[in-house]
Each structure stands twice: as C-alpha cells, then as structure tokens.
Amino acid sequence: MGERSWRGHWWAADDPNTRVPGILHCSEEGRLTLELVGGFDITVREPFADGGGYTVSAESRDVPIIHGISGGEKFTLLENGATHTSGAGLFRNEIVQQNWSSGRALRGIYLNDLESPLFVRGHLRLERLLHWGNETTFGLEMGLGEGEGPREARAVTRSVEPVDATHEGMRISLRILSTRFSYEHVIAANERALTAKEYAVLTFTPLQPAPCMAFDEVEKDMQDLLTLSTYEPCGAVNRSIVFLGDDGEPREVEVLGPQIYRTSDPRKGKDLDFLLTLANVEFAELIPAWLSLKEKARTGCNILFGLRYINKGYVGTRLLGVATAAESIHSALRATSTPLPKAQYRRIKKKLVAAIEDEGDYVINFVKMGLRNSPTYNSRMIELASIPDGAAVDSLLSDRVLWAQMLKGARNDLAHANERSSQGEEISRAFWLLEVTYALLCLVLLAELGVSPEIQRAAVARNSKINYASRQFRKILAGDVGREGV
Incomplete structure (x- = not known):
C-alpha cells in the first residue's frame, strides 16, 4: 500500500481548543508518526509550597488520546508518546516542533473513552485468506464459435454464500467478495484491459456493542490459524471496525497501526502447498475448535x-x-x-516420609516439596x-x-x-x-x-x-x- 500521510490540525482530546497543525504519517509497516508545527504543552510543573513559583519535573505529561481532522476526516490517535520537542522558548510554552509516535489510529471517529462499547462489527483481511477459503466468485465459460471461428470465452462473477461460525457468543463469518469488471483503455499502447478483483474478509460480530480493542485477540488468533494452515507467516492486509451513527447507519472506521508481520512483496508469494484449507474442514467446526485450542495453549x-x-x-x-x-x-x-499414577505416587511419597521421620524438619520438607510427580x-x-x-x-x-x-x-x-x-x-x-x-x-x-x-x-x-x-x-x-x- 505504501506510505500514507494526512495533513490537518491535531489536539489533545481533553483540550480541544488548542489545535496544532501537523502531518500524520503511516508507513507501509503501519508505523505511525505525528509531526506537529508547534506542539502540546507536556511539561509537568510542581508549584512551590509558598506559591512563589514552580519546578519543572523531568517527567512529561501523557496525552493518551489525540484527535485530529484532515480534509473532513476524523482521527483518533491512541497509545501516544512524545519523541521530540524543540523550541527556543520551551519553558515559556513556545514550542516550535514536536513529534509523536502512536500505537494505533482510528480513521473515521473521535473516540474519548477506550472502554466505550460502540462497535458492532470488526472486519479483517489477511494474507492468503482468499486461497485458504477455497472458493471463488470468478468463472470462465467457454463456448463454440460460429463455423470455424474462434471459441467464445466469457468471464463471469457469481455470489458465494458466506460461511459462519460461533464462539463464546461472537459470530465469525468468511465472505468472498469481488469488484465489478472495469475497462482500462491504454490508447497509445494499443491496448484495452478488462479487470476485476476478488478478496476474502473475516467479519466478527459480538452479541453486544464492544470497545474498540475488543476484537484484537480474536483477530490475532485467526491470524495464527492462517499462519498454521498455510505454513507461512500471514499479516493483516486491512482492519476496520464499525459503529452505528446517530442516524442508525453503519460507519466504518479504519484501524491503523504497526503490524507484527507484513509480506514485503505479496506478488512473490505463490506457494500454495498449504497444510489445511476449507476444502479439508468445515469452517463452522474448525473456528470454535481452534479458538478453544488457542486459549488452552x-x-x-x-x-x-x-x-x-x-x-x-x-x-x-x-x-x-x-x-x-x-x-x-x-x-x-x-x-x-505424570510419570507415575497419582495413587502410586502418593503411596511411595508417604513411605519415604515415614522412612526419614528422624531426619529433622528440613529434610522432611525437602522430600515433601522437592519430590514431584512431573x-x-x-x-x-x-x-x-x-x-x-x-x-x-x-x-x-x-x-x-x-x-x-x-x-x-x-x-x-x-x-x-x-x-x-x-x-x-x-x-x-x-x-x-x-x-x-x-x-x-x-x-x-x-x-x-x-x-x-x-x-x-x-x-x-x-x-x-x-x-x-x-x-x-x-x-x-x-x-x-x-x-x-x-
């Protein structure tokens, strides 16, 4: 996807009147940096007892939630830390430049409380998910031409029914989607192309609206399932969560942030000797079994x-x-x-303790605590x-x-x-x-x-x-x- 950036104004969620211009950068690996022209006052001042001044602490004030707007798009930055602050009048709150790193950004919402149960769905696209799903919306129909003319070929798309599973009240669905066919005219090259794309999406729907981070664990567990099944590390291509607006209509929020893994060049990953696909197992049975196993181990x-x-x-x-x-x-x-049946182990241990009862408490406790049936x-x-x-x-x-x-x-x-x-x-x-x-x-x-x-x-x-x-x-x-x- 490459690096993306958004220019706009940014402010601490608890101080919306102090807005600072700057640029939010998201690298291809999902690393988030905010470069401000100016900055937030993060100095911690401790007043003297007599009220005659203050000392400046070596510690800086946290800004856990930062809001921003860029071209009408709302942003919420989370897990923020200032990495650089400069300015000739720093102690007079005259900041020239300030850089921040963020652990996560939500594109499309102002969020004031991480625990707010606002989100009704989560969407996740993973590397290799489409081929693991073992379905396609594409079809190629061949027909006979008239006379000795060339055979006719027709590319079609069809709908694929989603598959669902349920685990601890959360419904997990896999959908195979496709874009419409589109023409690309390259006039100078004497070319014309007809293209369409398909992709797979996992959707997570909890019983009740959930906080923004409630989808993290199940998404990570599904990522691990794909890594197990394909015998290749599978990164997240795209993440989003959905809330209902005041009008009751769904609003999708893109989740940005560092990824634990991302294939450097997805087009080179053509190896399809997967260990397991949905051709071998039923989605409805596999998912709850995997999530239970993952929780156990x-x-x-x-x-x-x-x-x-x-x-x-x-x-x-x-x-x-x-x-x-x-x-x-x-x-x-x-x-x-255990190496020994539990009853036999308890009987042997009891005999040992009885045999050394005249050795003193230290030795007896050593045998009691040190001898394990592991x-x-x-x-x-x-x-x-x-x-x-x-x-x-x-x-x-x-x-x-x-x-x-x-x-x-x-x-x-x-x-x-x-x-x-x-x-x-x-x-x-x-x-x-x-x-x-x-x-x-x-x-x-x-x-x-x-x-x-x-x-x-x-x-x-x-x-x-x-x-x-x-x-x-x-x-x-x-x-x-x-x-x-x-």
Missing part, C-alpha cells in the same frame, strides 16, 4: 508463531524459543500427564511426538527418541549459556532441529483440531519446506549414528 502458540512473524535472530535463541514452546504446549495439552523434558517431548499421526511423525523425524534427546540437549546447553549448540557446524544442526520441531508442533496442533491422519501425512510429504527440512534432519541423524558406530 496460548503461551506456547504465541512463542511458536512469533518465530515465524519475527524471522530474524540468532539460531540458538530461536531454537531455545521453539524448545520452550514445545514444553509449554505439552503442559497445556497434557496437563494431567514428567522430565525428554518424556514430555516423547509424549508430544505421539499426539499426531504416527506415520506423519516418523516421516518427519525418522527417530523421535533421538529427536527428543537432541532437543533436550540443545535446550539445556542454551539455557545454561553453553555455546555448543550455536557455534561452528552445530549451527546447521540447530537450524534443522529448529525447523523439524516447528513442523512437529504444527502437526500436534492439527491433530488436536481433529485433522485426519491423511492430511497430516500429506503435510509432511507435499509441503516443500517441511519435506526439505525433514530430509536435512535425516542426514544429520545418519551422520550422528555413523559417528557413534566408528
């Missing part, structure tokens, strides 16, 4: 998908991240897993690898026991600042261990969603990234076994 999933949204960083740090995500996801999905990291990973289809896991990891041992060793090295897992030839081992572990966790999530074994196996066999990572990891395991046999 939120911390681990946030770490896991964060590795795709932010794909820069040292291999060792990222490997430690995926190892942590694996442990967190296992703890969430298999919270009742699985080791290695056993957690073995159990985690047993959740997806066995054939899919074997195809991915070759040897799940060796994989678990490698991941445990790398995690321990990195957590204890041992650089063995992030230097020299170990970097390559760490990278492919990272990649197959990420793939395994995706299989775990698919299995928990009830995705069939056939689709899980196809994910390993047909997705080019997973298949390549599996082959590289298999080479590493073969090399390790060869060295052990020497």
Whole structure:
C-alpha cells in the first residue's frame, strides 16, 4: 500500500481548543508518526509550597488520546508518546516542533473513552485468506464459435454464500467478495484491459456493542490459524471496525497501526502447498475448535508463531524459543500427564516420609516439596511426538527418541549459556532441529483440531519446506549414528 500521510490540525482530546497543525504519517509497516508545527504543552510543573513559583519535573505529561481532522476526516490517535520537542522558548510554552509516535489510529471517529462499547462489527483481511477459503466468485465459460471461428470465452462473477461460525457468543463469518469488471483503455499502447478483483474478509460480530480493542485477540488468533494452515507467516492486509451513527447507519472506521508481520512483496508469494484449507474442514467446526485450542495453549502458540512473524535472530535463541514452546504446549495439552499414577505416587511419597521421620524438619520438607510427580523434558517431548499421526511423525523425524534427546540437549546447553549448540557446524544442526520441531508442533496442533491422519501425512510429504527440512534432519541423524558406530 505504501506510505500514507494526512495533513490537518491535531489536539489533545481533553483540550480541544488548542489545535496544532501537523502531518500524520503511516508507513507501509503501519508505523505511525505525528509531526506537529508547534506542539502540546507536556511539561509537568510542581508549584512551590509558598506559591512563589514552580519546578519543572523531568517527567512529561501523557496525552493518551489525540484527535485530529484532515480534509473532513476524523482521527483518533491512541497509545501516544512524545519523541521530540524543540523550541527556543520551551519553558515559556513556545514550542516550535514536536513529534509523536502512536500505537494505533482510528480513521473515521473521535473516540474519548477506550472502554466505550460502540462497535458492532470488526472486519479483517489477511494474507492468503482468499486461497485458504477455497472458493471463488470468478468463472470462465467457454463456448463454440460460429463455423470455424474462434471459441467464445466469457468471464463471469457469481455470489458465494458466506460461511459462519460461533464462539463464546461472537459470530465469525468468511465472505468472498469481488469488484465489478472495469475497462482500462491504454490508447497509445494499443491496448484495452478488462479487470476485476476478488478478496476474502473475516467479519466478527459480538452479541453486544464492544470497545474498540475488543476484537484484537480474536483477530490475532485467526491470524495464527492462517499462519498454521498455510505454513507461512500471514499479516493483516486491512482492519476496520464499525459503529452505528446517530442516524442508525453503519460507519466504518479504519484501524491503523504497526503490524507484527507484513509480506514485503505479496506478488512473490505463490506457494500454495498449504497444510489445511476449507476444502479439508468445515469452517463452522474448525473456528470454535481452534479458538478453544488457542486459549488452552496460548503461551506456547504465541512463542511458536512469533518465530515465524519475527524471522530474524540468532539460531540458538530461536531454537531455545521453539524448545520452550514445545514444553509449554505439552503442559497445556497434557496437563494431567505424570510419570507415575497419582495413587502410586502418593503411596511411595508417604513411605519415604515415614522412612526419614528422624531426619529433622528440613529434610522432611525437602522430600515433601522437592519430590514431584512431573514428567522430565525428554518424556514430555516423547509424549508430544505421539499426539499426531504416527506415520506423519516418523516421516518427519525418522527417530523421535533421538529427536527428543537432541532437543533436550540443545535446550539445556542454551539455557545454561553453553555455546555448543550455536557455534561452528552445530549451527546447521540447530537450524534443522529448529525447523523439524516447528513442523512437529504444527502437526500436534492439527491433530488436536481433529485433522485426519491423511492430511497430516500429506503435510509432511507435499509441503516443500517441511519435506526439505525433514530430509536435512535425516542426514544429520545418519551422520550422528555413523559417528557413534566408528
């Protein structure tokens, strides 16, 4: 979309009479900056007890909500922080220039209270959403021409029925929409084009009007579902929320702000070997199942998908991240897993305490508090690898026991600042261990969603990234076994 900017006048929401000219910039990544010619007085003055003057605090006054108008368009800026203030008479409130950064902007409304339940819908367009939806409004009809003339072709658009799901009172809909056909005449080039576009939109409708940020979590969760399903990081293309005006008519408000991920050149992303699409599952069943699963394993999933949204960083740090995500996801999905049956554990612990009753309170408390019926990291990973289809896991990891041992060793090295897992030839081992572990966790999530074994196996066999990572990891395991046999 490129960088956008709006010239206008801006003021603190609690001081509408002090208006300052300036320009709001929104970068392609969604970064918001407000450049003012002049500025707001953000000085914190503390008067003397005798009233004879004041001191100026090193702290500055917050302006949590800024309003603005540009060419008749209303703006609300949120999560604001002053980044630069200058002027020869700064202490006399003679500000020449002031710059602000904002975490979010609402284009189309003046909002005075973040908790105001005004918004009746939210709309979200995500990268790859159209192809994940597995529907199209376009059709190409072929016919026979007269005599030996060329065949006739006719492009048509048709309506596609939206699909709906409900989760905890919120209705979530997926719609496939298209624009009308339009002619483009390029006279000098001797060309004419007939074009139309289609796109997919997710709509979130709560039971009751909600605050502006009430849609954030469910939108982020749907973004993660697309990232899981497509095996590619999926950013938000456009976000908006809708309120009802005084006349009862809907008013759409664009939500601007930094994105955790945005594909740098969407036209280069042509890989369609998705793990899961709506050709495989029903939207009405998938969405509530996913949102419940995400809530259950939120911390681990946030770490896991964060590795795709932010794909820069040292291999060792990222490997430690995926190892942590694996442990967190296992703890969430298999919270009742224990090495010993609970009754047997309690019986053994009772015997141990009775056997050391003459050792003093410190030793007794040490046994009571220190002896836990919790699985080791290695056993957690073995159990985690047993959740997806066995054939899919074997195809991915070759040897799940060796994989678990490698991941445990790398995690321990990195957590204890041992650089063995992030230097020299170990970097390559760490990278492919990272990649197959990420793939395994995706299989775990698919299995928990009830995705069939056939689709899980196809994910390993047909997705080019997973298949390549599996082959590289298999080479590493073969090399390790060869060295052990020497």
